[in-house]
Amino acid sequence: MAPPGPAGAHPTSAEPLSRSIFRKFLLMLCSLLTSLYVFYCLAERCQTLSGPVVGLSGGGEEAGTPSPGVLAGGPRELAVWPAAAQRKRLLQLQQWRSRRPPAPRGDGEEAAWEEETPGLAGAPGGSGAGSSVAEAPPGTLALLLDEGSKQLPQAIIIGVKKGGTRALLEFLRVHPDVRAVGAEPHFFDRSYDKGLAWYRDLMPRTLDGQITMEKTPSYFVTREAPARISAMSKDTKLIVVVRDPVTRAISDYTQTLSKRPDIPTFESLTFKNRTTGVIDTSWSAIQIGIYAKHLEHWLRHFPIGQMLFVSGERLISDPAGELGRVQDFLGLKRIITDKHFYFNKTKGFPCLKKAEGSSKPHCLGKTKGRTHPEIDREVVQRLRTFYRPFNLKFYQMTGHDFGWDG
Numbered sequence: 001m002a003p004p005g006p007a008g009a010h011p012t013s014a015e016p017l018s019r020s021i022f023r024k025f026l027l028m029l030c031s032l033l034t035s036l037y038v039f040y041c042l043a044e045r046c047q048t049l050s051g052p053v054v055g056l057s058g059g060g061e062e063a064g065t066p067s068p069g070v071l072a073g074g075p076r077e078l079a080v081w082p083a084a085a086q087r088k089r090l091l092q093l094q095q096w097r098s099r100r101p102p103a104p105r106g107d108g109e110e111a112a113w114e115e116e117t118p119g120l121a122g123a124p125g126g127s128g129a130g131s132s133v134a135e136a137p138p139g140t141l142a143l144l145l146d147e148g149s150k151q152l153p154q155a156i157i158i159g160v161k162k163g164g165t166r167a168l169l170e171f172l173r174v175h176p177d178v179r180a181v182g183a184e185p186h187f188f189d190r191s192y193d194k195g196l197a198w199y200r201d202l203m204p205r206t207l208d209g210q211i212t213m214e215k216t217p218s219y220f221v222t223r224e225a226p227a228r229i230s231a232m233s234k235d236t237k238l239i240v241v242v243r244d245p246v247t248r249a250i251s252d253y254t255q256t257l258s259k260r261p262d263i264p265t266f267e268s269l270t271f272k273n274r275t276t277g278v279i280d281t282s283w284s285a286i287q288i289g290i291y292a293k294h295l296e297h298w299l300r301h302f303p304i305g306q307m308l309f310v311s312g313e314r315l316i317s318d319p320a321g322e323l324g325r326v327q328d329f330l331g332l333k334r335i336i337t338d339k340h341f342y343f344n345k346t347k348g349f350p351c352l353k354k355a356e357g358s359s360k361p362h363c364l365g366k367t368k369g370r371t372h373p374e375i376d377r378e379v380v381q382r383l384r385t386f387y388r389p390f391n392l393k394f395y396q397m398t399g400h401d402f403g404w405d406g
């Protein structure tokens with residue numbers, strides 16, 4: 001029963017009824033909102049509502065270039081989610097995901113790409129590993145998992161081992177229209193039987209206009225790789241980073257030596273018989289550097305115009321110049337310029353002022369740019385003589401003198 005009204009008032013029977021309806025309505029609204037919130041949380045989305053999400057810096061963004069590392073508020077952005085914001089968030093999510101180091105490998109080849117070397121002298125804007133993007137809340141990940149789609153790569157860095165392939169890929173990843181898988185997939189040499197669906201699944205998600213890339217330097221010397229890549233798509237663009245084959249062989253040896261310090265000397269491995277001076281071309285460190293021979297196999301499946309040869313030496317002396325050529329070849333806007341690099345004196349190599357997905361300087365890790373052992377000058381000379389005809393042939397085939405022969 002409704003309580004009596006205050007003295008002097010004229011209570012109507014409609015008043016308590018409307019209050020009860022109002023209460024019921026309020027109750028229903030509350031439970032509706034609660035269920036909506038629970039549902040939202042079950043879909044892993046509530047974290048992005050309360051916590052910060054990886055956002056964009058206030059200014060300085062050009063042509064969709066993300067400036068990660070700055071945190072921005074969430075709810076308003078979630079409510080109004082235009083395509084451009086969606087695209088940028090996806091980019092950042094991908095950066096966060098692709099910067100995670102891949103699973104370690106046990107075969108002595110590039111184990112994993114490394115994080116920036118902390119504490120390097122001359123690094124502008126401080127140093128140190130890690131990235132604020134890596135702190136993106138897991139809810140963001142879930143929110144964006146269904147954005148974009150995984151594509152087979154349109155461009156592949158196929159070689160050469162120790163040519164500077166990691167440097168090229170890391171530099172290219174700065175470009176907002178390049179998405180690349182961090183680890184080497186080794187699909188066309190080791191995992192071909194797993195099928196293209198497996199391969200595609202390794203790729204990062206991309207949006208329209210973005211290029212999917214990967215790098216596996218052993219493809220260049222894998223007999224089956226040209227036919228297999230052509231079968232995937234004969235339009236695949238191929239990039240080869242080449243380096244003086246003598247230095248490359250020493251670099252290759254240095255890597256093996258770092259894993260197995262008990263191997264014979266470079267000098268003894270170079271020759272079948274040191275007295276006769278016959279070079280052991282079956283030693284992979286030597287064999288990989290016969291670029292002209294390997295290239296012949298590729299030219300049976302791809303026109304030379306579909307291949308770009310990047311100078312490993314120039315990638316060090318003029319990274320922006322080489323990156324300009326690569327961007328042109330890939331049909332990308334020239335966004336990566338000399339403004340993106342600085343020379344790190346301690347490392348002795350060019351480094352990125354800002355790595356992809358980070359606002360911090362980024363040098364390649366300690367397995368890139370190792371000190372090589374001193375090799376007998378006579379042996380080096382002998383190798384130079386050995387490689388010269390192959391190099392000249394290679395210059396002829398590519399129409400580019402790489403300057404390894406004086």
Ligand SMILES: Nc1ncnc2c1ncn2[C@@H]1O[C@H](COP(=O)(O)OS(=O)(=O)O)[C@@H](OP(=O)(O)O)[C@H]1O
Nearest residue numbers: 110161162163164165166167251349350368369370
């Ligand atoms: N910017 C920058 N920083 C560090 N290192 C650089 C850079 N640019 C090119 N290089 C050279 O890259 C060489 C390693 O080549 P790869 O990345 O192709 O090696 S691998 O095949 O993936 O193992 C590596 O060889 P080593 O000097 O023998 O270690 C470097 O000389």
